Amino acid sequence: xxxxxxxxLTTGTSEEFVIPREWERDFLGGASLAARILYPxxxxxxxxxxxxxxxxxxxxxxxxTSGPTTGRFVICGKxxxxxxxxESGIGGFWGPELRKAGYDGLxxxxxxxxxxxxxxxxxxxEIKSAAHVWGKDVYETQELVKAEVGVKGAHVAVIGxxxxxxxxxxxxxxxxxxxxxxxxxxxVMGSKNLKAIAVYGKNKIVVEDMERYSALRSEAxxxxxxxxxxxxxxxVGTAGVANYAEYLGSMPAKYYHQGSFPGxxxxxxxxxxxxxxxxxxxxxxxVIACGRVVNLGDGxxxxxxxxxxxxxxxxxxLIDNLEEVVRLGELCDKYxxxxxxxxxxxxxxFYLYEMGKVxxxxxxxxxxxxxxxxxxxxxxxxxxxxxxxxxxxSRGSRQFGAAFDAxxxxxxxxxxxxxxxxxxxxxxxxxxxxTSPRGACHNQSDYFFVDFGHTYEKxxxxxxxxxxxxxxxxxxxxxQDWRTFFNSAIMCIFANVDPQMQVDLINAAxxxxxxxxxxxxxGERGWNIKRAINNRMGLTAANDKLPKALLExxxxxxxxxxxxxxPAILETYYEARGWDKETGKPSKEKLLALGLADIAVDLWG
Amino acid sequence: xxxxxxxEEWLKGxxxxxxxxxxxxxxxxxxxxxxxxxxxxxGNLKEELTFYLDLWHGKCRKAVYxxxxxxYPKPVFTLSASYNNITAVLTGKMNPMTAMMTMKLKVQxxxxxxxxxxxxxxxxxxxxxDATEEIV
Numbered sequence: 001x002x003x004x005x006x007x008x009l010t011t012g013t014s015e016e017f018v019i020p021r022e023w024e025r026d027f028l029g030g031a032s033l034a035a036r037i038l039y040p041x042x043x044x045x046x047x048x049x050x051x052x053x054x055x056x057x058x059x060x061x062x063x064x065t066s067g068p069t070t071g072r073f074v075i076c077g078k079x080x081x082x083x084x085x086x087e088s089g090i091g092g093f094w095g096p097e098l099r100k101a102g103y104d105g106l107x108x109x110x111x112x113x114x115x116x117x118x119x120x121x122x123x124x125x126e127i128k129s130a131a132h133v134w135g136k137d138v139y140e141t142q143e144l145v146k147a148e149v150g151v152k153g154a155h156v157a158v159i160g161x162x163x164x165x166x167x168x169x170x171x172x173x174x175x176x177x178x179x180x181x182x183x184x185x186x187x188v189m190g191s192k193n194l195k196a197i198a199v200y201g202k203n204k205i206v207v208e209d210m211e212r213y214s215a216l217r218s219e220a221x222x223x224x225x226x227x228x229x230x231x232x233x234x235x236v237g238t239a240g241v242a243n244y245a246e247y248l249g250s251m252p253a254k255y256y257h258q259g260s261f262p263g264x265x266x267x268x269x270x271x272x273x274x275x276x277x278x279x280x281x282x283x284x285x286x287v288i289a290c291g292r293v294v295n296l297g298d299g300x301x302x303x304x305x306x307x308x309x310x311x312x313x314x315x316x317x318l319i320d321n322l323e324e325v326v327r328l329g330e331l332c333d334k335y336x337x338x339x340x341x342x343x344x345x346x347x348x349x350f351y352l353y354e355m356g357k358v359x360x361x362x363x364x365x366x367x368x369x370x371x372x373x374x375x376x377x378x379x380x381x382x383x384x385x386x387x388x389x390x391x392x393x394s395r396g397s398r399q400f401g402a403a404f405d406a407x408x409x410x411x412x413x414x415x416x417x418x419x420x421x422x423x424x425x426x427x428x429x430x431x432x433x434x435t436s437p438r439g440a441c442h443n444q445s446d447y448f449f450v451d452f453g454h455t456y457e458k459x460x461x462x463x464x465x466x467x468x469x470x471x472x473x474x475x476x477x478x479x480q481d482w483r484t485f486f487n488s489a490i491m492c493i494f495a496n497v498d499p500q501m502q503v504d505l506i507n508a509a510x511x512x513x514x515x516x517x518x519x520x521x522x523g524e525r526g527w528n529i530k531r532a533i534n535n536r537m538g539l540t541a542a543n544d545k546l547p548k549a550l551l552e553x554x555x556x557x558x559x560x561x562x563x564x565x566x567p568a569i570l571e572t573y574y575e576a577r578g579w580d581k582e583t584g585k586p587s588k589e590k591l592l593a594l595g596l597a598d599i600a601v602d603l604w605g
Numbered sequence: 606x607x608x609x610x611x612x613e614e615w616l617k618g619x620x621x622x623x624x625x626x627x628x629x630x631x632x633x634x635x636x637x638x639x640x641x642x643x644x645x646x647x648g649n650l651k652e653e654l655t656f657y658l659d660l661w662h663g664k665c666r667k668a669v670y671x672x673x674x675x676x677y678p679k680p681v682f683t684l685s686a687s688y689n690n691i692t693a694v695l696t697g698k699m700n701p702m703t704a705m706m707t708m709k710l711k712v713q714x715x716x717x718x719x720x721x722x723x724x725x726x727x728x729x730x731x732x733x734x735d736a737t738e739e740i741v
Contacts, residue, residue: 228705228712236717244723270717453702463703496706 001029001061002104004037005125007118009192010051010110014125017107026595028506029060029104031087032488032526034076035533037107039599042085044537048078048184049166049191051111057098057157057197058105060490061510064096064205064284067217068224068505069492071096071284079183080191081168081341081396082415084534085437086183089487091283092175094199097155101201108192115164117196119149130195135161137334138173145196154200160336162384163190167394169341169417173333177291177303178283181338183416183438208511216508220501221287227496229454233290234280238307238494239269241452245307246315248466249558250425250448253315254370255347256411256418256549259557263320267310271322277304288494296323305329305339308442311420312343317350317376324373331377335384344417345397346379348410349389357404364388411547413440414539423550423564426451427467430564431476431573434544437530445480446493456482458499459516467559470568474576481523488526525594528586531579532599541584544570607738610695611644611654613670619736620668623660629732630663633725637661638681638718641674649741650688660729682714694730695737701730 001024003016019033027033034056041054055077062070073095079086098106102123115130128148133141138160145156155175163170163186170186171179180186207213224230232240245251246264253261265271272292278301281291292304305313309329313319332339352358353368360367364382368375382390392403397417401410411418416439423430428447433440442448451466461479464472486493489506497505503519506512514522531539546566553561574581578590591600608615623629639659646652657672657680658665686694690709693699702723704710712719719726 226711227708228710228716231712232716232720235715236720240717240720243721247724265721268721270721273717449706452706453700453704454706455703457707463700496708 001059002099002102004056004058004105004107005103005120006107006109007125008110009108009112009116009127009194012127019104024061024510025512026522027526027529028485028488028510028522029063030058030488030490031074031076031089032484032522032529034058034074034087035085035526035529038076039529039533042078042533042537046078048080048083048086048188051192052109053078053188053191055108055185055188055192056105057108059095059099060488061207062489062491062505063104064099065207065213065217065509066285067213067491068220068497069283069286069288069495070490071286072490072492073098074487074490075172075180075185077185077188078537079185079415079438080166080187081184082439084414084439084537084539085530086185087438087487088172088180088182088185089443089490090172090174090178090180091286091492092155092178093284094155094157094174096205096284097153097201098199099201099205100203101199102203106197108194110192112193115193115195117145117198118194120197120199121149121151122201133195134164137161138336139176139334141196142173142176145198149198149200151200154198156196156198158196158336159186159189160334160384162335162337162394163187164195165384165386165394166190167337167383167386168396169338169345171336171338173336175283177333179333179338181340182441182443184338186336207509209508213505213508216501216505220497220505224495224497225287229496230288230494233494234288236269236273237292237304238290239272239305239310241307242268242310243270244452245421245425247558248425249554249560250422250451251311251315252420252422254318255316255351256422257351259554259559261315261318264315266320267314267322267325269307269310272304276323276326283492286492290494294326296326302326302330303333308420309339309343312339312347313373313376316343316347316420317373318370319373319376321373328373328376328380331380335380337380337384340419341396341417342380342383344411345393345400346376348397348400349379349393351409352401352404352406355406357406362389408548411549413545413547414543416440418547418550421448422559423546424554424559424562425466427469427562427564428472428476428479430546430550430566430569431473432480434546434566434570435480435573437527437534443483443493444487445476445483447476447479450475450479454496456499459520467562469565470572473569473572477573477576478520480527481520483523484526485519485523488522521594525596528591528594529596529599531586532591532596532603535583535585535603539584541581544584607736609739609741610692610737611650611741615736616656616668616670619733620665622732622736623665623729626732629728632728633660633663636663636722636725639677640682640684640714641672641677641680643683643685644691645685645687647688680714682712682719684710684712686710692740695734696740697734701727
């Protein structure tokens, strides 16, 4: 891979960091490589919003190569929401553009004394004043910065008002509405007074064996175009799965307290396609084009919501008005806030209001009644500006719950709000949430797809009943390894590409001779180093748990009263992982077997 | 009456079951769509075999064994699978969603409509399983 540019915003200086060849071999790129690079710096004492806190934008070896869904990059650091490992993947064109500008990463530390943006053109760095865009929304900022740098092909990653004000689930946005939403890295960027990063380059993106890679990517993209899942996502977006998820009981409603949502037909991806959809949008080189473009009757083209936003502002709040869901999602995007965490935290406020723990006096007179999109809209404004109850909400559901003596009602794991795939309907998500390195995340292992029926026999990921218990744990661990590989390559989870093709693409791109086992081992190595980072930042076995709401049975809907048996599930998971059950750390033997000798010494002495 | 798959008798039995099964009738009450099902030769099946089914509001209006494709120019869905894969689904050895998500069952048609009606699709497979006594 290309060098990483280290930029210190306190001093305004920069230097190149050349990635050690053996790190590329062991961790490939993306989030796994970022974990290797940042390991020494992510300590328990580090304040994620301090000037010392690192923020690493990094590509993978396939970024920008026009392979199947490879237009992606990832942003990593320490999360202000969880105080643990932070990573957030994002599509668009920014990562490939950075590569064309001569770098595969930007490693940002320090803090500027006033708002700035970074401009990298053909490898040259400029740090410019952002005073005129501070306070602007993410869409305006992208346009203003693009106009100012004056280069048509420039791509801009930005934060919104939420990131400037330190909302703990602030996102980083690029290419209109592509979002790195999870773990609050927008707040880290804002804490550095960094509003935007614009990049432009003309270099050709090349890989080790271009001829072989070109043939493989054509074959892979052709197959992907014919893939059933890809066709579904192209035609109806990621929310196309809403009806099926509702049928299985895996789509949460009423802040995870209702087992079914009769209004699903009004908010599903199919409904969007039949009513307000006017087009689709794609990341660099992607043949799927999951992005939705909608028109709400005012002639404006808008970004349409994906599954998480639809469920978060739809069933989660008992709202079945698709147009209002579009508007709520758009408002979050403009402010630069993660829609999963925003909707989840607002859902908790509605729930506590119903319980009588949050009162009208607390809300400043707003009635938090289920189905009220007006109330949700008012809260979004207040969160972004940290006004009134919005200040408490801006700290996420764990802190919001604690403020009302109801922390255990918050549906979160380790400070990250649970995504909208209920483990009572698809039990593999119990482990995905409880053990993910970044809290309750659905992208480190989107195991709900496996529980829907998607298997990967070549790499030993087989089908278990969707509500199977401990017998499924080792299968989930393998899926986590597989997705960790994805997040290092970097590819999108919607790319249903044959695993052997994956290895072939990596080998052609990187000059390796990997087998499927090597690929899985690389993923396992990445999973374990992220775990080790979290262990040294204070995470123990006691952190591997689900919130109360997800362990209470529903009396209606597709879950049929099922709840995950967490002690049994974790017991077999730890065995499969080779982790120490007392401390929650990867065992010394496991770390040594993965070639992580220095980490083994650090964790175990 | 269950029958041996694949055969004209099996398809007739499936049609009868679809028209008499109360659960299917309820779940599929909103379904409107005909389909071609192509079974690709493999194992004991030596040449491609096609069925045509016209499914409408919880009933099967027509089932044709080896249809003349030109008589049904625009089916809502066209499904295709190899003989071994379709028999694995019919005998319950393979989850129908697994077949679809791993491309063992290929689908062409309105995917949005299909996703909105997954319960109907799954219950259709249940009835087809019931209609299958034996695999050739």
